[in-house]
Amino acid sequence: MYAAKFIILILILNLSLPFYAGSTTSALEGIGFLHYHEESSEPVFVLPSPKPSRTPVFTPLPANTKIPIETAATPSPVNTKIPIETLKPSSTPEASQSPVNDDKGDLPAVSDVLTQELLNKVYKQEGEKVAYLTFDDGPTPRFTNPILDILKEENIKATFFTIGTSVEHYPDTLRRIYEEGHGIGNHTYSHVFKNLYSDPDNFLEELYKNEKVLQVILDTDRPFRLVRFPGGSFGKKMEPYRKAVNDAGFVYIDWNCISGDAESVKAKPPKELLARLKETAYGHSSLVVLMHDAPNKENTVKALPSIIEFLRSEGCRFELLPGSR
Numbered sequence: 001m002y003a004a005k006f007i008i009l010i011l012i013l014n015l016s017l018p019f020y021a022g023s024t025t026s027a028l029e030g031i032g033f034l035h036y037h038e039e040s041s042e043p044v045f046v047l048p049s050p051k052p053s054r055t056p057v058f059t060p061l062p063a064n065t066k067i068p069i070e071t072a073a074t075p076s077p078v079n080t081k082i083p084i085e086t087l088k089p090s091s092t093p094e095a096s097q098s099p100v101n102d103d104k105g106d107l108p109a110v111s112d113v114l115t116q117e118l119l120n121k122v123y124k125q126e127g128e129k130v131a132y133l134t135f136d137d138g139p140t141p142r143f144t145n146p147i148l149d150i151l152k153e154e155n156i157k158a159t160f161f162t163i164g165t166s167v168e169h170y171p172d173t174l175r176r177i178y179e180e181g182h183g184i185g186n187h188t189y190s191h192v193f194k195n196l197y198s199d200p201d202n203f204l205e206e207l208y209k210n211e212k213v214l215q216v217i218l219d220t221d222r223p224f225r226l227v228r229f230p231g232g233s234f235g236k237k238m239e240p241y242r243k244a245v246n247d248a249g250f251v252y253i254d255w256n257c258i259s260g261d262a263e264s265v266k267a268k269p270p271k272e273l274l275a276r277l278k279e280t281a282y283g284h285s286s287l288v289v290l291m292h293d294a295p296n297k298e299n300t301v302k303a304l305p306s307i308i309e310f311l312r313s314e315g316c317r318f319e320l321l322p323g324s325r
């Protein structure tokens with residue numbers, strides 16, 4: 001009887017010990033983490049990059065901290081060229097004379113074209129500490145306005161990836177974003193995954209429709225060709241969409257740093273958002289920070305001052321994404 005109990009105990013230990021000994025963590029690392037989008041019940045897997053950089057720019061975390069960091073989307077071969085003299089106010093003499101050192105792998109001056117290649121370089125800027133703050137899924141006046149207040153006080157420009165249906169509801173908030181010098185990106189018209197990702201042509205239609213809405217409300221004929229895929233452009237499944245987007249003259253950007261404000265259904269407290277940002281910033285020289293000004297994102301507003309303070313303490317300068325302005 002004793003022997004039987006002993007064997008059962010050994011069996012249970014065998015099954016459970018590896019689980020607690022860390023295989024759960026490594027399994028999680030393998031699949032990345034889930035990125036839940038508010039409007040979609042579909043979780044999106046985001047793959048972690050293989051290893052943190054050998055020369056981390058951002059303050060290292062304790063050695064045992066697990067850091068799932070997203071990889072940039074696979075660059076597509078693109079030769080799309082869009083004249084962007086109207087996109088960037090950088091045709092001013094000062095901006096065109098801004099120092100650029102190609103030897104260091106810095107971003108080239110955004111002179112006359114906006115290419116996917118240029119966007120892909122945003123993630124890697126040797127010797128630079130640049131942060132691109134981005135806010136998705138707005139505008140939502142209740143949260144977008146306080147975010148704009150904070151950015152104004154801090155004298156920082158950010159990029160807002162807006163949804164067409166929200167823009168139609170809140171045109172004044174969109175105008176405020178634009179008038180205060182922030183960048184605007186195209187985050188599709190509906191953000192409904194089922195429609196968007198049923199066919200690349202549907203996806204393109206959504207981009208054109210959103211672009212038109214933005215042009216009408218802002219009373220401009222400038223293109224809005226900087227895209228962020230709802231849920232990200234990661235993975236093989238998105239390959240036809242990435243190609244279609246580039247072939248149609250759009251460029252896209254994902255992110256390499258998150259506050260985790262859309263990572264779980266339950267809202268994370270502001271302190272956790274800051275902690276998550278520090279965690280995912282580690283090892284990157286340049287940060288494309290994903291945050292949201294969607295409904296229910298009040299903790300993003302609360303966390304923003306501390307996030308800015310952290311990035312400033314790390315010596316970051318804040319920039320607009322190419323093609324957002």
Ligand SMILES: [Zn+2]
Pocket residue numbers: 037136137187191229230231
């Ligand atoms: Zn979104």
